[in-house]
Amino acid sequence: MSTAPRTARGNRTRAKLLEAAEAVFASVGYHEASIVKITEAAGVGLGTFYLYFDGKQAIFDEVVEDLNRRVRHAMTDAARNAANRMEAERAGFRAFFRFTAQHPALYRIIRQAEFVSPGALRLHYTRIVNGYIEGLKSAQAGGEVRDMDPTVAAWALMGIGELIGMRWVLWDEEGAPPVEGARPEVPEEVFEEMMQFIERGLAPDTRPSSTPPQEGTLP
Amino acid sequence: MSTAPRTARGNRTRAKLLEAAEAVFASVGYHEASIVKITEAAGVGLGTFYLYFDGKQAIFDEVVEDLNRRVRHAMTDAARNAANRMEAERAGFRAFFRFTAQHPALYRIIRQAEFVSPGALRLHYTRIVNGYIEGLKSAQAGGEVRDMDPTVAAWALMGIGELIGMRWVLWDEEGAPPVEGARPEVPEEVFEEMMQFIERGLAPDTRPSSTPPQEGTLP
Amino acid sequence: MSTAPRTARGNRTRAKLLEAAEAVFASVGYHEASIVKITEAAGVGLGTFYLYFDGKQAIFDEVVEDLNRRVRHAMTDAARNAANRMEAERAGFRAFFRFTAQHPALYRIIRQAEFVSPGALRLHYTRIVNGYIEGLKSAQAGGEVRDMDPTVAAWALMGIGELIGMRWVLWDEEGAPPVEGARPEVPEEVFEEMMQFIERGLAPDTRPSSTPPQEGTLP
Amino acid sequence: MSTAPRTARGNRTRAKLLEAAEAVFASVGYHEASIVKITEAAGVGLGTFYLYFDGKQAIFDEVVEDLNRRVRHAMTDAARNAANRMEAERAGFRAFFRFTAQHPALYRIIRQAEFVSPGALRLHYTRIVNGYIEGLKSAQAGGEVRDMDPTVAAWALMGIGELIGMRWVLWDEEGAPPVEGARPEVPEEVFEEMMQFIERGLAPDTRPSSTPPQEGTLP
């Protein structure tokens, strides 16, 4: 059974392992990632691994957890000072793509999780989606978003972000399988088109018939 | 080196292997799927496998290829007799979800492909997206869809379908990781909400300023 | 899951492994015996082992079973043509020591079994003891052995054989730990002393005072 | 290299380790017993172990030594105030079984010693047997035991005690492999049958026909 580190040195070792694991999982995937590769990348002995983690699964779960926490923080931080809901949405998506660009691990690891750790996978998506849902609800309360089921909308947004990110952040132009390292973010035009699509999908109805006040301005 | 079957018996054997492989990959994933499991499921000898396929990767690629062809046929078939573009879109999505429900393998196998066979993964998405793009282009020509970049729209649609499908088709309610076997399709309300979202996102502008005829009705 | 061999070649391989395992277990003990050592001794590939046995424990159990069967056969065969019970006992013990001399594995493996496979250990002793018990019972019926609890007597005999065998068959004079290879049997004087001890322990009472009644029935 | 403790505190630590080791070896066997388990059971740090013992083997040897000393003391103490040789024998066996019941470790550890520390094993048996031999010799001098080779007799007694003890002290009725904890001693009937067997095996010849006094009754 692995133990939490009790010393500063132990804390450092554990962190090195976690970081190395993220990199290795991201670059070769869960199954090709051997403990030896991880410990070598971390610069520690093989046995050391088992001082801090119960096994390959365990560190994988922690990596997923960690990435999930970080991407959500990145998104909420970015959305914090937005003027309105739509600005917040844009900021959130930008942060998401930026994070993806800096941590390609996110996608690659999450996709592996399907078979490796289904629970972790669901938790990951659910947490992000829940963030969307909350945002959408308050936007609906403020009249900024039309009255649709926020859960459906949230999953739709998640899907849009996921595949747009995959296509424009992860896939290098017509190239080889993506590897680690920083990547360009989503091109501005693409981002704008995507946001237009989302905003229209969520926009409240503006049918003239439903806005009597304007009619009052008529002569 | 594998050989194309030369006899009718050989054709049958090859088909049995392909079918078995799909089932095995879908239920336990690529890495847990051993050649022995596949040949046992197919009811043939272990050595026979290598008469028809060059290896595990090779049969995996063929399974992906096969699934991709089938899901696209299902979608285009469904959309064929649609009255207009939006009807076609609805029919396509429905077909996509139905196929997913009947072949959970689709998702599960595709997600594995990221590391196993990146080329196959990209081909899969690209082919479906290309179908969307074509449809969107012709809809734009007919004025049914607004003038946005059809590629961005296509990837957005793909993402929506992917995650809505994952959430409502593959995940059993609050439960264990999805396994094989047929599942319920997406609930009607969810489908409708999703389609509303998409339709609004794609709908041509109906700004009064751009529709002078309406202005003429004013006094 | 291991499979029974289906071919003659497979049968040979399995037998080679079993024989090699007996030798390796006997010479270095269960824990030091690695599968590699066994397969090398058997002259087969490492992976081949798992075609025939489920693991180290499994082959160990089979080796114990096998040794047990053989030692019992050796004993009953030897006792078969004995004139009377006591002759049978002597023949049985001689066979036991001879077997031990030729298969030092017997002792060494059995002693290991305590922790490795307690069930196998108990079965081993119980089976041999049961043989003794039966023999003792019929000897009692014939008046050759006094009326004591045959189970207690059987375990006592077992113990005598075990430790006399250990001392005179397995331990080379004042020397290093015993290794494999044939050894001298128990010296004749020791054997004779031991049998005397046993025979007296089992001999029926011959007090004249206890049999006069029968004599009294004579005319 | 381990050091003898120099302080009272050190003495206590060493004793704790020895006690813990006996318990751990007894319950899981030599190979499953890890130094960590022992130090945890002793309530000391892992590194501390190597302050007092050179390694796993070394502490094992000490545990064997210790158990051997204690069982012999138990036996000689019990036999000390016996009226005659046979009483002493009975008392010794009783003490042996009682010790076994209270320290199942004895058997379990001894059986492991075969491969772990063959020297320790031989020393253990030899010491106990030597005690028997001495006792038998003096009994022979006193005419209480017949004139047989005392070494053979001693090993026979050892064997009887060993297997009767194993069967009735260690094996719970028809049950699972024995674990630690106190156990019932050998049932009285069994003990009595065993002693009868031994006494007859050792008893001096008392054939009336061979006793000259009777001859004197002849005319």
Next chain:
DNA sequence: GATGAATGAGTGTTCATTCAT
């Protein structure tokens, strides 16, 4: 005197692949 983080050789086991039948 005491500690526990670090190490890496060694183990059991799996499985894609080959090839003689």
Next chain:
DNA sequence: GATGAATGAACACTCATTCAT
């Protein structure tokens, strides 16, 4: 065309031992 016995590289994981603190 079909088979399955044989192979060995590769992996996750354990644990006795060392040593800096």
